Amino acid sequence: MGEQLKDVLAAPVTRVLLVLVVAQQIGAALGSLAATGLAGVRWGQSPVDDALALLGAVLGTLVAGVLLRPGELPAAAVRAEPQRSWPGPRLGAVALVAAPLLLLAGEAVRMGHFYYYPAQLAAMATDRTTILVSYGLFTLGLLALVPAFLALAAMIAVREPGWAFWGATAAVLGTAVRLFQDGIGFLALHLVDVQGLDTATHAVTATYQSWYVLYPLTFLDNIGWALLAVGAVRAGVLGWLPAAGVAIMLTHSSGVLKGSAVNSLVATALLAAALVPLGVAAWRAAPPVSRAAWRGGWVAAAALVALYAYHLLVEV
Template sequence: MTTTDTATARTTTGTAMTGTANGSASSAFRFPGRWLEGAGLVLGPVLILVGVLLKTGPGDFFPDQLAAFARDPALMTASYSAFVAGVVLLCPAVLAVTRRIGASHPRWALWGGALAVAGLFARVFHAGVSHLAAQLVEVQGLEAARQAVSAQYTSFHVFQTLNVAVLAGWIVLAVGAWRAGAFGAGVPGIARSVALGLMSAMPLGVLKGTGPMSVLAAAGLCVALVPYGVKVLKDGPAPKWWAYPLVVAAGAAAVLLGTAG
């Protein structure tokens, strides 16, 4: 072998090794990662169930919900806050389930994940409008808040186009989870897939109260996702000891900075 051939071989080998190393590094990184996914799978459904249960009692529609805000603003604020926090945490949870489905059924994963995440965005928008309506009760009084909400309740907004996604996303995701065996084989896996699909029964829109279907949907979400979240969190090494106080400190700082405006 000549000197030129040797140099070429070394260059080719080095390039191949670099490509392999870069490929391994790329495949090792996963967004949003095991901890965010596991936290979303466990905490998201639980917070939604808490939010649903805290507002049990008042009627399902906005006049009764606004009246409940007037009677007990702290309780209702806690309820709506828990619910929307759970909705946000469901985003990494859906990504985790979608990745699991996509390993064998990518089309079901694509459509189920896209529809479910789009539906979560719509629910966050609804929560923002509900928050503003609740503030009107405190600032302008109950009757003025009722009139304002009633006057704009059917007004157009871009998230109306996602109403189908809010309902259908969970069904498509549930079918994909069943076909992929994401929650296990046999009857338990089927039952948990059906439980996931029950989330489509959660009422959508602004200032929605708690009814039997709300509780069923939230409970089904817990049955489907919480055990999977525990499995995801256990499937790997525990974080370093300093990660726990760091997360607490970051959370406290975020609260302080956010409330300070």
């Protein structure tokens, strides 16, 4: 039994899981316990708890990574693998860069307001433009995550198709749930305009825990982040440090009208630090395209910009 346990712990996949998931979650739990002792708060109930839980997660990952050194790449390396399926090398590269930056911008813009829904609704009454811009940026980031996930999964699939399949499945379905929740949040925010803050807050409070068909899948995106991070290290796409930046999204809150906190802002910044260099590497490694393809791409981008400009100038 002892020899079997040693073999399991020595296995490459076990080392990756220990660094990216187990050490991270143990560190977050210890950080939260420290917050309980220092400030008398419960898990996720104060900025102090959020900050210490994130600090514990980062330190736990770093210590385990230095000790176990998982993966075949240097710790901070990224390696873009060729992509043949949708979204392709160019769109995939753009999505890998744009998605985390849009999410980070959305998190940063609303950072001045407490993350729980009563404060978000109150901010809609006092700082409407900031809230609408932040949620709009975050929604665009979620949408861009779909091709970004598929691009990352395509790279992983070259050597680890199983991790790629399950990681992409969980991540894409989880993002669909997040987009559904964003739709609920959009309606709730505009209830403040239509019915007033008190009525909107009462409506959200009365229905916040209501069951819906996607409710059991709320945390599926968190699982997707972990699977893709482990798969990326196993496939030699990311070193363990950038993979830890992907896995740290396990700590990111999911749900309706969840604003920004220290942990979500820093986690999204670490995600950007991981995916943006991979997107740049994927763009540089992409095969050349014809002039006709470039023209078609620019025409499509210009049409999209014109569509947004029309709605902003004419209908908003």
